[in-house]
Amino acid sequence: MLKKLLITLGSVLMLAAAGTGLWLWQGLKTLEQPVPLAEPLLLDVPSGTPFNRLAVMLEQQGVVERSLWLKLYGRLNPRMSRIKAGEYELAPGMTVLGLIGAMVRGDVKHWSIQFIEGWTFKDMRAALARAERLRKTTTDWTDEQVMAALGAAGEHPEGRFFPDTYLFTSADSDLDLLRRAYTRMESVLAEEWANRKDGLPYETPYEALIMASIVERETGVPEERDEVAGVFVRRLQKGMRLQTDPTVIYGMGEKYRGRIGARDLRTYTPYNTYRIPGLPPTPIALPGREAIHAALHPDDGDSLYFVARGDGTHKFSRTLAEHQKAVREYQLNRREDYRSSPAPVDAPGKDEETGP
Numbered sequence: 001m002l003k004k005l006l007i008t009l010g011s012v013l014m015l016a017a018a019g020t021g022l023w024l025w026q027g028l029k030t031l032e033q034p035v036p037l038a039e040p041l042l043l044d045v046p047s048g049t050p051f052n053r054l055a056v057m058l059e060q061q062g063v064v065e066r067s068l069w070l071k072l073y074g075r076l077n078p079r080m081s082r083i084k085a086g087e088y089e090l091a092p093g094m095t096v097l098g099l100i101g102a103m104v105r106g107d108v109k110h111w112s113i114q115f116i117e118g119w120t121f122k123d124m125r126a127a128l129a130r131a132e133r134l135r136k137t138t139t140d141w142t143d144e145q146v147m148a149a150l151g152a153a154g155e156h157p158e159g160r161f162f163p164d165t166y167l168f169t170s171a172d173s174d175l176d177l178l179r180r181a182y183t184r185m186e187s188v189l190a191e192e193w194a195n196r197k198d199g200l201p202y203e204t205p206y207e208a209l210i211m212a213s214i215v216e217r218e219t220g221v222p223e224e225r226d227e228v229a230g231v232f233v234r235r236l237q238k239g240m241r242l243q244t245d246p247t248v249i250y251g252m253g254e255k256y257r258g259r260i261g262a263r264d265l266r267t268y269t270p271y272n273t274y275r276i277p278g279l280p281p282t283p284i285a286l287p288g289r290e291a292i293h294a295a296l297h298p299d300d301g302d303s304l305y306f307v308a309r310g311d312g313t314h315k316f317s318r319t320l321a322e323h324q325k326a327v328r329e330y331q332l333n334r335r336e337d338y339r340s341s342p343a344p345v346d347a348p349g350k351d352e353e354t355g356p
Contacts, residue, residue: 031064031069031070031073031095031096031097032095032096032097033095033096034092034093034094034095035063035090035092035094035095035096035099037090037091037092037093037094038092039092040089040090040091040092041061041063041089041090042087042088042089042090042109043057043058043061043063043087043088043089043090043099044086044087044088044170045057045083045084045085045086045087045088045103046085047085048085049083049085051071051074051081051083052067052071052074054070054083054103055067055068055070055071055074058070058096063090063096063099064096070096070100073097073100079104080100080101080104082104083100083103083104084103084104084105084106084108086103086106086108086109086169086170086171087108087109087133087169087170087171088102088103088107088108088109089109108169108170108171109169109170110167110168110169111131111132111133111134111167111168111169111170112165112166112167112168113127113128113131113134113165113166113168113177114127114164114165114166115127115161115162115163115164115165115166115181115286116163116286117163117216117285117286117287117288117291118163118216118217118220118285118286118287119163119285119286120158120250120284120285120286121143121157121158121159121160121161121286124161124181124286125138125146128174128177128178129174131174133168133170134168134170134172134173134174134177135170135171135172135173135174136173136174137173137174137175138173138174138175138178139174143157146175146178147160149175150175150178150179150182152182156281156282156283158213158282158283158284158285159185159209159210159212159213159282159283159284159285159286159287160182160185160209160283161178161181161182161184161185161286162181162182162184162185162188162286162288162289163181163286163287163288164181164184166180166181188289188292189205189208189209189292190205192208192289192292192293192296193205193208193296195296196208196296196297197296197297197298200233200296200298201233201236201237207279208292208295208296209283209287209292209295210279210280210282210283210284211229211232211233211279211295212283212287212291212292212294212295212296213283213284213285213286213287213291214232214242214244214246214247214279214280214284215228215229215232215287215291215294215295216285216286216287216288216291217246217284217285218244218246219314220312221312221313221314222290224313224314225290225291225293225294226294226297226298226299227299227301227303227306227316228294228306228314229294229295229297229298229299230298230299230300230301230303231303231304231305231306231316232244232298233295233298234298234302234303234304235304236278236279238304239277240304241273241274241275241276241277242273242278242279243273243274244273245260246284246285247271247272247273247280247284248260248264248265248269248271248272248273248274250271250280250284250285251269251270251271251272251280252264252269271284301316302318303316303317303318304317304318304319304320304323305317305318305319305320305322305323305326306323307323307326307327307330307331308330308331309330310330310331315329315330
């Protein structure tokens with residue numbers, strides 16, 4: 001009788017263990033199934049969040065049906081319970097275990113922001129202010145305060161940041177991105193300066209950066225950058241004024257309303273290259289690597305003038321007579337300000353910049 005009782009009890013315990021095992025297996029198996037989502041779900045894991053608390057959070061978000069299974073998984077896999085703080089994205093088709101793996105690795109959600117070639121520092125700061133998910137620390141700072149925080153006190157910010165697409169997380173700040181862009185420009189400029197062409201009229205890498213910013217603003221056609229840079233370099237070498245519209249526009253600041261005329265060309269500013277010799281005091285925009293390379297590897301031609309054709313490209317000329325002919329062909333029929341301008345007609349510039 002005792003033997004039968006023990007056998008029966010053993011059988012019951014075995015069945016109970018098997019049932020429990022099946023129950024646990026089925027519960028844990030749900031963690032390997034894709035979470036039914038119609039669109040990505042962002043999950044913010046605060047610093048110091050315990051794994052069990054994360055399991056409850058995921059249940060509240062509807063990611064797991066029961067937090068019990070995730071808690072058991074954490075107990076059975078201690079290494080997989082060492083999650084890192086941050087913002088994570090649960091994409092459609094992703095499993096709970098896939099999400100946990102991302103949290104253990106620290107594969108936080110990245111956002112992106114793009115700084116465009118030819119932008120001003122003001123444009124760049126406006127883009128940072130608009131960026132969602134980015135911590136704002138410099139919004140109320142002056143440009144001088146920003147540069148001081150970057151370890152560049154006293155430096156003018158224009159042109160000192162490399163235009164590119166930058167990734168960031170919700171833990172990053174606008175100052176972090178500014179520092180990365182500043183450091184990147186320092187690196188690119190140093191690299192290009194080290195491999196510069198001989199005989200250039202620059203004493204410092206900063207002067208090359210100023211020229212690169214002018215080249216960036218003068219043409220959006222990649223094939224023209226070297227030739228545009230060549231014109232400006234030769235004008236510097238010959239003691240000619242650059243006479244380029246983008247510098248005038250930059251010097252006008254908020255007064256610029258889409259066109260420049262005779263009065264603007266006569267008005268003195270430190271950036272009016274119709275009035276000042278040599279380069280302006282600072283860059284006028286964010287130059288990309290290609291523009292920096294062009295400024296340091298200008299074309300070897302002999303053109304000294306160029307004028308916009310009206311289709312985004314330019315007509316380059318060797319002599320003033322050739323240039324005057326090109327101006328008559330491409331611009332004088334469309335630009336009243338050229339007729340009335342006291343400035344010499346050898347002024348290179350983009351029709352897009354100066355208006356009709």
